[in-house]
Amino acid sequence: MQLSASHLVLRAKQLEIELMRHLAGRVELADVTGQLIHALQHERGASSLYLASGGQRFAVERRSAMEQAGAVELSLQALFGEQQDPARGASTRMLSLMATALLELDALTAFRARIERGQASPDEAVATFSRLIAGLMELIFQLADAPLQPDISRLLVAFFHLVQGKEAAGQERAVGAQLFASGVCSEVGQQRIIDLIDGQERSLQVFEAFAEPALRQLWQQQQLAPQVARLERLRRTLCSAKSGATLDSLVSDSWFEVTSERISELWQLQMQLVQCLRQACEQQIRSAEQDLLDSEGLLQLWLDNPPPQPPAVERLFQSDDLNPPAGTGTATARPALADWLQAQSERLASMEVELEAARRVMQERKVIERAKGALMSRLGLSEEAAYRALQKASMDHNRRLIDVAQATLSLPELVFGAKPGSHQN
Structure with missing residues (x-):
């Protein structure tokens, strides 16, 4: 069969539709990975406080978080199976990160049993969960770091940095809670809080730059809420105290509450951003499918009404050359195709x-x-x-x-x- 230009043009559009469907699959993988990170963040906080209290507090919250994480783990494993096909854009790096995540999740089962028996320290719990979360974060980074469709790429960049900022907020909650609960300020803990605040600000600035205007406005409105002022006051208490100074251990609950509110707000933004990603994928697929129908019609019109002689490519866009002899029927075909080609080039x-x-x-x-x-x-x-x-x-x-x-x-x-x-x- 002789290869034709029309066949190549139509095939290119079909491949674009397939790519967008693969992108939609990547968005789902990023979403479920983000859900697991959220569940593990909750479990990390509850586990560290459970251990710090000698198993007297947060036992119910820890169990609930474990059940939530377990359900999301199953969904993520199913998506890993779907995404391993190279035709879906799987890379060596992505598959390696998926394998590492599965190994870490398997190891987490034994560590959870150690927590149950009180055989781990709060610091060890924070470090173990944070290491697993860091691997999942890197997977989201790989999903966002690809030459994709610009609307999807922009939102995935916003998504990664929002999740990264939320993880810094989660670690801040854990470190601050331990500092207050200990009753003594430490220079190391203070510096850790300062670093985590700085990390949040950097990540959320990138999120703002790439997010949709509505989400950006919502985030800015959240910064005016009363709990933000409460958080800043507690941060100052921690960061301005001298090393070795006494801290009110009863403030630990207030710290945990206000930092949890911040994480919940970021989680709401994350869910809305996922909806924006899904809608963008659906819109791009519909647009590409309509383009395919339009291109089929334009090409068929061109083929049914060929010009008297092959024009030079550069003359396609010259308006004074688009006036064929009367009765040839190409008066609308050539300008329409030329307009379509130019629009594609500009896009x-x-x-x-x-x-x-x-x-x-x-x-x-x-x-x-x-x-x-x-x-x-x-x-x-x-x-x-x-x-x-x-x-x-x-x-x-x-x-x-x-x-x-x-x-x-x-x-x-x-x-x-x-x-x-x-x-x-």
Whole structure:
């Protein structure tokens, strides 16, 4: 069978529809992964307080959270099975992250039994759940970090950073609750709270930049609520106290309540953002299907009424060449096809601009994460200390954080000097 241009054009549109359906599947995977993160965050908080109280408190909340997480785990495993096909866009990295998540979830079963017996510490519980959540976060990042349709890409970038901000809020709840419950302020705990607040602000700023205007407005309205002022007062209490100072342990419940309200608000935003993603996918699929019908009609009109002689490609868009001899029937066919081709070209150009903005945000995150890892390895820093070092270098050198991160990877000695204890000849 001879290959025709019309066949290729129609096949391209069919592939676009298939891609959008695969994207819809990715949105569902991101949604369920986000649901599991939310359930594990709840279980992490309840488990750490259950252990801190010697099993006297939060037993019911912990059980409820475990049941919720277990139900979502089953849904996620089913989606993992569907997404492993390379035709759906599965990559080596995605499959590796899925495998790691399954192994971590299997190990969580034994750890939950240890919590039940009181054989784990609150800090160990927070670390174990946080490690699992971090792996699931990386999976969402991989889902968002792909050359997709711009509307979907933009919303997935917003989704990832919203979930990332909510995770920082969840860790802040756990660390602050432990500080208040201990009755003593520690410098390490204070710095951890400061880092988590900073992390939330960074993530939620990106969320605002890429979210739909309605969601952005809702988030801004939430910042004016009374509980936000309560949270800020409690934060100041923690962050301004001297190391070793006495803290009112009874405030632990108030802290847990107000930080939980913040997490609930972020969760409501997350669910609405998922709805925006679903609607965007459905709209794009309907639009692509209509384009397919339109292109079939335009191409058929062109083929049924061919021009007297093949025009040069550049003449397709010249209006003075679109006046065929009377009776040929091409007066409407050629302008219609030309308009359609031009519209497609303009749409693709616009898509590329929007995609580039999403790609840039995700690429900068990769570079900064790599720079943090390099400093952690080279200087023996914690993740938070490595990020603070990058921030300080950014301010000291009056350069963007991404520029400092890139310089750290290429010329670390010029940015941070030699590794402590090393000697130069």
